Amino acid sequence: MSAVGGVAAGERVGRSGLPAFRVSRSTRLHLVVLVVSIAIVVGLATVPMWAQVSVTRTLITLFGLIALAQMWNLLGGFAGLISVGQQAYIGIGAYGLWFFGDELHIHPFLAVPCAAVLAALIALPIAPLLFRLRGGYFAIGTWVFAESIRIIVSNIQATGGGSGKTVVSAALLPRDTRIFGTYWVGLAVAVGAILLVYLLLRSKRGLALTAIRDNTLAAQSSGVNVFTSKLIVYVAAAFGCGAMGAVVAMNLLRIQPAASFSINWTAFAIFIVVIGGFGSIEGPILGAVIYFALQQTLSQYGSTYFLLLGVIAVVMATKLPRGLWGLVTARWDIHLFPVRRGLVLESQPDAPAASEAPLPVEHVTP
Amino acid sequence: MSFLELQDVSVFYGDFQALFTISLSIEEGQTFAVIGANGAGKSTMLRTVAGLLRPRSGRILFEGEPVDHVSAHKRVGMGISMVPEGRRVFASLTVNENLQVGAYSGRKGDWTIESVYELFPLLKPLAKRQAASLSGGEQQALAIGRALMSNPRLVLLDEVSLGLAPVVIKRIYEAMVELPSRGTTVLVVEQDVQHVLTVADHVACFLEGRISLQGEPAELKSDEITAAYFGM
Amino acid sequence: MNWVNVAIQGILLGGLYALFAIGLALVFGVMRLVNLAHGDLGILAAFIALGFVRSGVGLPASAVLSVIIMVAVGYVLQRGLLNFTLGTDDTRPIVVTFGLAIIIQNALLLKFSADEQGLNGGSLETASIHISNRLAIGWYPLLVFILAVVIIAALQAFLNGTKMGRAFRATSDDREAAELMGMNNRHVYALAMAVSLGTVAIGGLALAVRTSFDPTSGPFNLIFAFEAVIMGGMGSIWGTLLGGVLLGAAQTLGAQAFGSGWGILCGHAVFLIVLALKPSGFFAKTVTA
Numbered sequence: 001m002s003a004v005g006g007v008a009a010g011e012r013v014g015r016s017g018l019p020a021f022r023v024s025r026s027t028r029l030h031l032v033v034l035v036v037s038i039a040i041v042v043g044l045a046t047v048p049m050w051a052q053v054s055v056t057r058t059l060i061t062l063f064g065l066i067a068l069a070q071m072w073n074l075l076g077g078f079a080g081l082i083s084v085g086q087q088a089y090i091g092i093g094a095y096g097l098w099f100f101g102d103e104l105h106i107h108p109f110l111a112v113p114c115a116a117v118l119a120a121l122i123a124l125p126i127a128p129l130l131f132r133l134r135g136g137y138f139a140i141g142t143w144v145f146a147e148s149i150r151i152i153v154s155n156i157q158a159t160g161g162g163s164g165k166t167v168v169s170a171a172l173l174p175r176d177t178r179i180f181g182t183y184w185v186g187l188a189v190a191v192g193a194i195l196l197v198y199l200l201l202r203s204k205r206g207l208a209l210t211a212i213r214d215n216t217l218a219a220q221s222s223g224v225n226v227f228t229s230k231l232i233v234y235v236a237a238a239f240g241c242g243a244m245g246a247v248v249a250m251n252l253l254r255i256q257p258a259a260s261f262s263i264n265w266t267a268f269a270i271f272i273v274v275i276g277g278f279g280s281i282e283g284p285i286l287g288a289v290i291y292f293a294l295q296q297t298l299s300q301y302g303s304t305y306f307l308l309l310g311v312i313a314v315v316m317a318t319k320l321p322r323g324l325w326g327l328v329t330a331r332w333d334i335h336l337f338p339v340r341r342g343l344v345l346e347s348q349p350d351a352p353a354a355s356e357a358p359l360p361v362e363h364v365t366p
Numbered sequence: 367m368s369f370l371e372l373q374d375v376s377v378f379y380g381d382f383q384a385l386f387t388i389s390l391s392i393e394e395g396q397t398f399a400v401i402g403a404n405g406a407g408k409s410t411m412l413r414t415v416a417g418l419l420r421p422r423s424g425r426i427l428f429e430g431e432p433v434d435h436v437s438a439h440k441r442v443g444m445g446i447s448m449v450p451e452g453r454r455v456f457a458s459l460t461v462n463e464n465l466q467v468g469a470y471s472g473r474k475g476d477w478t479i480e481s482v483y484e485l486f487p488l489l490k491p492l493a494k495r496q497a498a499s500l501s502g503g504e505q506q507a508l509a510i511g512r513a514l515m516s517n518p519r520l521v522l523l524d525e526v527s528l529g530l531a532p533v534v535i536k537r538i539y540e541a542m543v544e545l546p547s548r549g550t551t552v553l554v555v556e557q558d559v560q561h562v563l564t565v566a567d568h569v570a571c572f573l574e575g576r577i578s579l580q581g582e583p584a585e586l587k588s589d590e591i592t593a594a595y596f597g598m
Numbered sequence: 599m600n601w602v603n604v605a606i607q608g609i610l611l612g613g614l615y616a617l618f619a620i621g622l623a624l625v626f627g628v629m630r631l632v633n634l635a636h637g638d639l640g641i642l643a644a645f646i647a648l649g650f651v652r653s654g655v656g657l658p659a660s661a662v663l664s665v666i667i668m669v670a671v672g673y674v675l676q677r678g679l680l681n682f683t684l685g686t687d688d689t690r691p692i693v694v695t696f697g698l699a700i701i702i703q704n705a706l707l708l709k710f711s712a713d714e715q716g717l718n719g720g721s722l723e724t725a726s727i728h729i730s731n732r733l734a735i736g737w738y739p740l741l742v743f744i745l746a747v748v749i750i751a752a753l754q755a756f757l758n759g760t761k762m763g764r765a766f767r768a769t770s771d772d773r774e775a776a777e778l779m780g781m782n783n784r785h786v787y788a789l790a791m792a793v794s795l796g797t798v799a800i801g802g803l804a805l806a807v808r809t810s811f812d813p814t815s816g817p818f819n820l821i822f823a824f825e826a827v828i829m830g831g832m833g834s835i836w837g838t839l840l841g842g843v844l845l846g847a848a849q850t851l852g853a854q855a856f857g858s859g860w861g862i863l864c865g866h867a868v869f870l871i872v873l874a875l876k877p878s879g880f881f882a883k884t885v886t887a
Contacts, residue, residue, distance in 0.1 A: 082692045084634070129874055133828070135688045136632020136695075140824040141873070147821060148866040155859040263817065267700060270693055278689065303704040310700035317693045318682055416778060442780035454775040456768045467768045470761065471780030516780060 030338040044187055048180045056183050060251045062292045063190035064244050065272060069284035070193040071240040072269035077279035078201065078209050079233040082135070084266045085142025088149050089119040089238040091261035093245025095159060098255050101169035108170040109181050112189070112246040119242025120235050127234045131227065143263070150261035164256030171253050186247045193240045197281055198337055200236065205229060267309075274313045277323030281337045286325050367430045369394040369551055370415070370520060375424035375434075377407075377414050384410040386575045387424065392568070394519075397542070397552040399562045399583075402572030403595060408555040409451055411572070412522050415553070416448040417441045428520070442471045447518035451525050453505040455512070457498035461489055464497050464508055468515030475517025476548060482511035485541050503534030510541065514550070521545065523554040527561060539565055559591065573597045600732055601854070608850030610736070612843030613743030614808065617801030618823035619830070619838035620750060621794030627833060628770045628790040629684060631691050635698040637820030639795055640802030642702055643668045644811055647803055648715055657717060665799045672795030676788040684787070699816060706813035719807035742804045746842070749797060750835055757835075766790055798823075825869040844868065 048056045068086070075081045096115025101108045126145060133141045154162045170178060200206050208229050211219035220226050249255050268291065276287015298305045320327065328334060368391040377385040385407050392398045400408045413419045415426060417438030426434040433441060456464050465479045483490040486507040492500060497508060506526055513521055523542070527535045535558075543565055545552050556562040563569060563583040571579040571594040579586070579594030592598075618640055625631050633639075643664045650660035679698075683690040725737040757763040769776040769786045777783055805811060805819065825845050830837025845865050852864025 076689060080688065082689050084692075084696065129870060132873060135630075136626075136634070136692050137824070137828065137832075139634070139692050140632065140821065141828075143817075144821055144825065144866055144869065148863060148870075151859070151863045151866070155857075155863075267696075270696055274693055274697075303707040307701055307704035307708065310697045310704065313697035314679070314694050314701065317690055317697065318679070321687070321690060418774065418777070437782070438777045439780050439782045442778065448778050450775060450778060454772050454778075456771040456775065458771050459764065459767055463764055463767075466761075467764050467776075467779055467781075470765060512779070 027338070029334070030336070033336045041187070041191055045184065048183045053179060056179055057251060058296070060183055060186040060247065061295075062288065063186040064248050064251075065268060065288040065292055066190040066285060067193035067240055067244040067247075068265065068269050069272040069276070069288045070197050070281070071237040071244070072266075073273050073278065073281075073284045074197050074200070074233055074240075075237045077273065077283075078197075078206075079212060079230055081230060081234065082139045083142040083237075084139045084263070084270075085144070085146035086237065086241045086269065087261050087263060087265040088142070088146035089123065089241035090245035090248070090265050091146070091149060091153070091255075091257070092119045092122060092238075093242035093247075094249035094255045094260040095153060096242060097170070097246040097249045098159075098165055098167050101167060102165075105169070108167070108173065108250060109185055111169070112185055112243055112250070115246040116239045116243035119245070120239040123235045123238030124231075127231050128227075130234075131230060143266075146261055146263075150257050153261070154257040160255070162257060164254060164259075167249055167253050167255060170250045182247065182250045186251070189240075189243045189247050192243070194281060194285070196236060196240060200233070201281075202338075205232060209233065267306075271309050271313055273323065274316045275323060277325030277329075278321070280325055280329070280335075282328075282335075283323050283325035287323065290324075368392060368427070369396075369429060370553070371425075371427040372411070372415070373425045373427070375411075375414065375421045375426060377410055377419055378422050379410075384575055385414070385421075388575075388577060390570060390577070392520075392551065392553060394551050395546045396568055397546055397554065397566050399566035399569040400553070400555045400572060401557070401559050401562065401569060401591075401595065402578075404557070405574075406572035407575040408572050409524055410575075412448065412524050412553070412555050416446065416450075416522055439471075442516050442518075443473065445473065445517075445519035446522070447513040447516045447520070448522040449509045449513045449524060449526060451528070453502070453509045455497040455500070455505050455508050458496060460494050460496055461500070461508055462493045464512050465515050468512035471516050473517040477514045477517050479515070482514060485514075485544070486511055486537070488537070503530050503537075506530060506534070506538060507541075510538065514545075518550055520551045520553060523552065525555055525557060527556060527558050535561060559595065563591075571595055601851070602733060604850050604854045605847055606733075606735055607739065608847035609843050610739035610743045611846030611850060612826075612839065612841075613739070613746035613846075614801065614804055615822050615826045615842035615845055616746040616750065616839040617742070617804055618798055618819050619826035619842055620746075620753065620835060621796075621798040621801075622820075622823045623827045623830075623832070623835060623838050624753070624766075624797075625790055625794045626827070628766050629773075629787045631680065631684065632695070633680075633794070634692060634695040634820065635702060635816070636695075636794075636798055636823060637818065638699045638702040638816030639668065639671075640798040640805070640819055641811055641813065641816045642706065643795075643799035643802040644717065644806035645706055645710060645715070645813075647717060647806065648710075651717065657719070661803050664803060665796055668799035669792045669796040672792035673788045675795075676791035677784060680791065681784050681787055699820075703813050703816060710813060712812055712814070714810040714812050715806070716810045717803070717806040738808060742808070745800070745804070746839060749800065750839055753793070753797075753835055762786075762789065822865070825865065829869060829872045844872075 044059075047059060068090070072083065072086060075083050075086075093115045096118040097108065097111050100106045100111035100114040106114060130138060130141045130145065153159050159165065170182075173181070201209070208219065208225075211222065212226055212229055245260065249260065272287035272291045273284055274287070275290055276285070277283020294309075316323065322330070370392040372388050372390040374387040374389055375385055376383065376387055388411060400411065402408050410419065414421055417433070417436060417440075421434050424434070425432055428444060428446060433444065433446075436444070456467060459467065462479065465482055488504060489507055489511060492504060497505065500508065510523070510526065526538055530538070539561060542552060542554065554562060554566070566583055569581065569583050569586070570577050571591065573594065574597065578597065579590065618637065622633065622636050625633055646667055647657070647660040647664040650663055651657055655663070680691065680694065683694045719738065726734045727737060727740070728734045757767055765776070765781050765786055768779065769781060769783060773783050776786070801819070822845060826838050826841035828841065829844050830839070830841030845868070848868040849861045849865040853861025856864070
């Protein structure tokens, strides 16, 4: 076991008499979570082989929601950028799938990452423009951008105008290949989205992000490059949403401006994060599952269902701002994903053995 | 019955305790000074009296009435007015408008815009200027004048000499001395011990959220005060 | 259709956009709240008037009743819900007002269906002033523009010359100091929202007479209001008129030049350009948002 500053484990450090410590991120719980997660993913991967097609296709919707929620949360919960315009990149991803698949004749499964890259490339020059706006105005700015893309696509005949197009290259794949493949790509996108957020948060950049979210001015004066951090997050979120949009289009085999660029995507994301939780990786997963269940059972009720969702969102945002997962964290202090840094106390010669659980440290200067 | 009384007041910022069962009595007509180092809790105490903070335990009595859970804006109507730390004048309003806003609570009394200009003649030529363009000393004078416009029975002054030139500080203290005779009791928090002891008739020294010394300046020796200030 | 006519149409359209923008700018100025339900609240006003009209009340009375109701709604909404979303956290007001927008839209859908509606303004809607052979100005758009100017002037007078107007400005500058001067923030905010919804109600009614509307028309008008506010500068009420005019002209001229489907996009393009070149708009008073 290493110790900080070259002091051996168990030895008291310096004048201040602090016990020796090391900075750690993982615990035994995390190991268990890792094993269980792998088991779940493997299990999910086998679904198309034994379940009905309708189940398989429905699960793709869930994967899309998980990916969307992670991206929205990355922007809003971690970087403090509340976007109501991610549908821009979802739509770009959908149209990108058609473009790379139908027009450039790239295999549809490969067209998905291409579409995601396209979304990221478009996000790059747009971000600095939008970053000139703050808070609620930034939010509406993202919406303006999404609307602009939607209008452009609606008005150009080459992209099918208002009625859209069929994604022929995907439709022409052999049925089983298409269903299995779309499912696995969808699963990969969902898992990838979670991993992307997780890795980003574990990095030094991730610490910078938390600092920016909590107090931008203080972060700036601590030397954190706010602009670059926000840019990375915005582009990453565009990439993720682009991938998700491509998967959705591949599942539906259709792209259409009103659907692909619909504000409803943002509404879903908001509901998920409000119900499940903000600012954690677990929250949006929980929220996506709950929302997915609600959607499958209640969306037949149309406007009443949406009205109810709106009420739930308002009530939860006011009363339980940290969502359901926030409730769990507050009561039991469980963190399934090891992104927070803790202090692990080394044992002292006359003290009991070192505790395995790290003490959570909220604000560690970068 | 004292004019203002704090009884065992404890104030927290989240989990951090800033004031530990503070007890204080101020009589009407006094100029009461509270001194202490940075972070000793002086401003916290003042902000609690003003109503911006609520004590977690203890009581605050103003003219015999408990006020500890009365909102800050209502306390103005009761006669408590504060000149906050850092001046906090309304930047986009003119000097005149700042004073007008000070009278928002509608309390009647001797203080009008004219009488404030008499107290601080340096403000008169600046009447139509935006407060943001004033110097530090001018803003401080404006902040005090603004607080007086509500015709308070008790005025709370939070570090009014901070960052100001000596000649400005002198003018402010000259103004401060006039207040009790015009019907306003003064509770002043200062880091500048020398100056404030020349005008105060009672002083309390804060140290890490507790009162380390109380008494009349005339009766306290300067090394007593230093010891209480630094906690030696 | 010549270009001058089109340009004038666009300028006058700016008056309508300004009516929507005023409330958004006011509420942002006083309490830093960006109300994503703003457009929907304007449409709600139109539907309230529609409801009265359908039950036999004349249009002018329906309009007045609608505005009064929306003013009351504004006060209650702020005091009862939105005040609790304000604080250091940016996300809560956005999520809550977005949820509010969803609630309003779907409630209207349930009550009135998705059909397009209109408020009948009689001959006023289409009458125009013929200035010359080739130049005509519609009466109605002109009246709406004048109405916007009058409301802005009145609001400015209120802010500069009245006790409560000064309270709005003081609270906007420093809410804590305002509390120390005896102003009740919760009440001041609620009044600001009441005024805001009053103006957006007028905007919604003006829109409803001019064109058709349905429960989902809100977001469009929110975006236009927002663009007008940003282009005009975030601290300025008069600026919203300038922003609105710029937007309206960009839209009508764009539609004329490129076809009707492209008009709105031209508006967005001009907005993005202004954002790139002058991020604080033309009349900004404060630099930090």
